[in-house]
Amino acid sequence: MEKKIIDDYEPGPLPSPRKMDRFGFLKQEINNPPDGLAKGREERRVRKWRKMIGVGGSDWKHYVRRKPHVVKRRIRKGIPDCLRGLVWQLISGSRDLLLMNPGVYEPYHLDFRGKLQFVLELKLKAKGDDMGAVGTQLVIYETSASELDIIRDISRTFPSHVFFQQRHGPGQRSLYNVLKAYSVYDRDVGYVQGMGFLAGLLLLYMSEEDAFWLLVALLKGAVHAPMEGLYQVGLPLVQQYLCLFDLLMKEHMPKLGEHFTQEMINPSMYASQWFITVFSYSFPFHLALRIWDVFLYEGVKIVFKVGLALLKYRHDDLVKLPFEKLIHALRNFPEDAMDPDTLLPMAYSIKGEPSALCPGDWTPTPSTVSRRLEELKQEYNKKDGKPSLSIEIKGNQKQTRLNDPWSLKVARSLVVVVVNPYCTKHLSATALKTSDLPVESRSSDLLLTPTAFGSHPEIFQVLT
Structure with a gap:
């Protein structure tokens, strides 16, 4: 009886060994290894980045103040994978939050890591009918809505990644610790479905404590808070973003916008997860990383730009498709559209000038996407001094x-x-x-x- 209870919470069997890509995901197909030229180029990039950030990030703030345009350009080209975790913490300001709040994460961490052992020990001390009664009381006292939601969603987070595959293994336990700790730290937000992909992404590049503070920086702010308010009850900010994206799309691609209207296609049908998880839910991991590099530095405007670039890339096909095929196409972009070296330059080029738009499909507008986005936000919230x-x-x-x-x-x-x-x-x-x-x-x-x-x-x- 005791063995059965413990087994319910012990790590499951290790997944059978299979070939993985360089990020730790199970390989779907065999990719050609990088050639010597690409490897040498990457090594030179790493040396530049190390010089830019200094030992442990000591030179980062000084370099950003002196050469912000160089920093922006290098981030857009992609942060070297071996430095990505540290640079993300420097960009977001989460490293400062950690240093200013020593030991804050530890109580949350120990509380929720120790809870499971505490429950098991009390159950093992109980005997016969008393055991069931004690177990019921513990469940009522110890669990919460957030905890149950987190446990339910853990196995759905990056299930093809080796770190998260083992049931109750190190990866799933770390993910639980970070999400549960944040749900207590920020009770107004608690836990919302989709946060697991954020925490999971961070845990692949940093420790639990570092991931926790970066999550805090994203949602509550340090340097800036690119996701502040995103997970409020009812997700009103997500719906505002979807509405603004729809308006931007119709301004930039009126022909496609007209077709979407005729086919009754709304961004809620295909773009919600773009904003909720910043493309980390279903997009190729190598593309998601590049988007996150820019997102942490430049904010949510990159989500709008990448979304517009995706529609622009498939514009000529999308305008010909009926409703059912449109939905499928908008949720399943082809592999060539997922190449960050193709898609991201297209996203960066989207301004508001006719040359950046589909030929013959643009209405000239003087503002950039980010400026227009801000204008639309202001219109969305208030018009001529009275609510809309x-x-x-x-x-x-x-x-x-x-x-x-x-x-x-x-x-x-x-x-x-x-x-x-x-x-x-x-x-x-x-x-x-x-x-x-x-x-x-x-x-x-x-x-x-x-x-x-x-x-x-x-x-x-x-x-x-």
């Missing part, structure tokens, strides 16, 4: 007012109701015709009511 969305109660009917044409544009483009990022409902494109939206005679503002959406009142619920 206001709610009134008249009698027993709830009415929602869209205060400006831009908000109406958003409403018209919404053809998918997002219950959460993993659940969408496909709606009729006719649900949001302008004629369906009643307009009050005494105001130029637009007024939405549940009846304005015919057989689709769910849209009203999402907008409000």
Whole structure:
């Protein structure tokens, strides 16, 4: 009986040895080893980076202040893999957080690492019927919603990587420790599905404590916080990003935007995970790493740019596909589109000038993507000093007012109701015709009511 209980929590059998790529993932196909020229080039890059960051990162801040453009250029070319963990900590400021908070992670770490042993010891001391009673009490007292979610999701995080394959092995235990520690450190966020891929990615390049503080830097800030607010209840920032991405896509590729509208394709159907996990969920690992290098230094704008570059790369094919094939294509990009040396320069080149767009498919605009993104954010949050969305109660009917044409544009483009990022409902494109939206005679503002959406009142619920 005792043996069975312990086995439930002990590491499972080691996975059978198989060929792995240089990152530790099981190989899908045999790749040609790098030639001597490429190896020599990589060694020269490493020497440049070591000189730039100094011993243990001692020269990093000074170099960034003196030559920020050199730093940006080198990061965009890719951080050497052997230095990636250290450089990520320097870029994000997580190294400073760790040094300013010595021993803070240890209580969380020991608490949750020791919990399992504590539970087992008490269970082993109990006998007969008492054992079941003690076990039930411990489960009620010790577990939480976050803990159960974390345990459930651990085996789904990078399942093809050797570090995370063994059930309850070192990788899964480290992942649990980091996620559970963060869920206690930041109780407002706790744990949200998708965070496992962030923590898992970090653990492949640094220790548990370093990964924990980098997660803190991402979500709460040090130098900057590129993911602050991303995991709030209901993921409102993710939905805002998706809306902004849709508008940018339609500005940059109007022909594709028109086709998506006709086929009732919304970014919620294909791009949610791009923002939630910064491409670490289903994209090739070597591409995800290069995106993360830039993301940590430049922020979320690289996610928008890479997304636009992907659509641009497949533009000519996508504009010809019907709904079902479109969905498949948007979730399964070809291997040639996943080459970072092809995709990322295309992403960096996306500005707002006609030359950066698909020939004949662009409306000239003077602003860069990042500047336009900021403008759209401001429009999204506030228009002419009053909210874009206001709610009134008249009698027993709830009415929602869209205060400006831009908000109406958003409403018209919404053809998918997002219950959460993993659940969408496909709606009729006719649900949001302008004629369906009643307009009050005494105001130029637009007024939405549940009846304005015919057989689709769910849209009203999402907008409000």
